[in-house]
Amino acid sequence: MTIKQLRAKQHKERAAKRKVQREAARTRKQARVARRREKRAIKSAPKRSLKQWSLDVMERDNNCCVVCGAKAGTRKDKHGNIKVFKSGPRKGQPIIVPLNAHHLLDKNLYPEHKLKVICGVTLCVINHKYSKFSAHKGGLWFSEWLKINRPAQWKWAVENMGSEE
Numbered sequence: 001m002t003i004k005q006l007r008a009k010q011h012k013e014r015a016a017k018r019k020v021q022r023e024a025a026r027t028r029k030q031a032r033v034a035r036r037r038e039k040r041a042i043k044s045a046p047k048r049s050l051k052q053w054s055l056d057v058m059e060r061d062n063n064c065c066v067v068c069g070a071k072a073g074t075r076k077d078k079h080g081n082i083k084v085f086k087s088g089p090r091k092g093q094p095i096i097v098p099l100n101a102h103h104l105l106d107k108n109l110y111p112e113h114k115l116k117v118i119c120g121v122t123l124c125v126i127n128h129k130y131s132k133f134s135a136h137k138g139g140l141w142f143s144e145w146l147k148i149n150r151p152a153q154w155k156w157a158v159e160n161m162g163s164e165e
């Protein structure tokens with residue numbers, strides 16, 4: 001074999017090796033992209049279904065706060081005027097009290113129940129988080145309210161709390 005032929009042979013071998021490496025790299029990249037895509041799908045799927053869960057809970061409760069009956073929208077004072085922000089960056093704009101769907105069993109502690117409609121109640125933000133008799137700040141009061149006004153849901157929640165492990 002002449003030196004020329006030998007070089008040509010080595011060149012061919014190196015080219016073949018590079019081709020294999022390129023293909024392997026391409027496969028790894030495709031796998032990486034697929035993994036990333038799958039991760040993103042897992043991340044965004046629960047969010048979308050939580051939104052749907054929230055809509056389902058509100059629909060069952062006729063889109064009203066179960067405690068005070070408030071509907072989402074603007075608020076009026078006793079003279080019938082729409083309540084507006086009195087200060088701050090939104091001064092003069094109407095105050096809109098949104099409705100939330102509240103989880104009776106915490107969605108992080110009980111992920112297996114977080115998409116069940118029985119696990120939710122519709123509350124205005126005041127009764128959900130802000131007032132001292134809200135579901136979040138006045139848990140004891142809210143539990144009593146639920147026991148009297150939503151006995152089936154209260155029973156379900158208590159039965160599904162599980163035991164301390």
Ligand SMILES: [Zn+2]
Nearest residue numbers: 065068124127
């Ligand atoms: Zn309310």
